[in-house]
Amino acid sequence: MRGNRSEGRLWRWRRNPLRRRTDVVEAWSMLVLWTVVLVGGTLAGLMTAHAAVQASARERAERHAVAAVVLADVPRATTDVGNAYRMMTEVRWAAPDGTSRTGRTLVKRGTESGATITVWQNDRGALTPQPTGATEGAVEAAFSAAVPHWPSPAPLWASALSPGGVSTRGASPGGPRSGS
Structure with missing residues (x-):
């Protein structure tokens, strides 16, 4: 019952009488999506690293x-x-x-x-x-380019953990104000 693993992974691409049009659309969509993610992520990382190196150099020039x-x-x-x-x-x-x-x-x-x-x-x-030194700036640039900057779920956690499940961001120190 063992099949070829590569066939299992690429089943959407092979000719099959049971293959639906939606299977082909899904396969191409995933291919395009992953290509955009990989290329876009690489470009975003390179741009971030370049900006961090420039900011570090600007600090050293201004200070x-x-x-x-x-x-x-x-x-x-x-x-x-x-x-x-x-x-x-x-x-x-x-x-x-x-x-x-x-x-x-x-x-x-x-x-x-x-x-x-x-x-x-x-x-x-x-x-x-x-100012940030040249070596320190290069390390900072590498880390900022390598670490993905996904939207943080912290605001969701904060609202779930705050009293009453309501976010207290911007509230007065005495607690949320009641509408009057």
């Missing part, structure tokens, strides 16, 4: 490292949990136009007043996060 002076002592850490090894504190740095700027940034705990640290600024002199 510049500059020396900043810590204005106040940063207390030592009392725990090693989470982000406890850094703390927001005031720093002073020179903007691209030469003016002195003051702002807050994360500084390693235990840093003394007057210490020099490196901060990142944009072309207007505002503090920014450190």
Whole structure:
């Protein structure tokens, strides 16, 4: 009773007196659908990777490292949990136009007043996060291209798990408002 497996998979394509027109339409439709999915998914992945690489390069071009002076002592850490090894504190740095700027940034705990640290600024002199490095950007681009971005079912789960089965997105902190 064993048949050839390839015949079982391709039964829609072979000549058969019992084959219906709908079987042929279904087979061609599936072939076209899978071709579009594979080609479209590949193109979408390549476009995503290219956009991520461009964004990373733009970050590196727009952000510049500059020396900043810590204005106040940063207390030592009392725990090693989470982000406890850094703390927001005031720093002073020179903007691209030469003016002195003051702002807050994360500084390693235990840093003394007057210490020099490196901060990142944009072309207007505002503090920014450190730009993504070239290698880090390439890895990020590869992952963003490889991972499918399917619509998330999270909003459905949220509405099913919220009180009364109603989504609380946008509701006031006291709960949903009653219509008056």
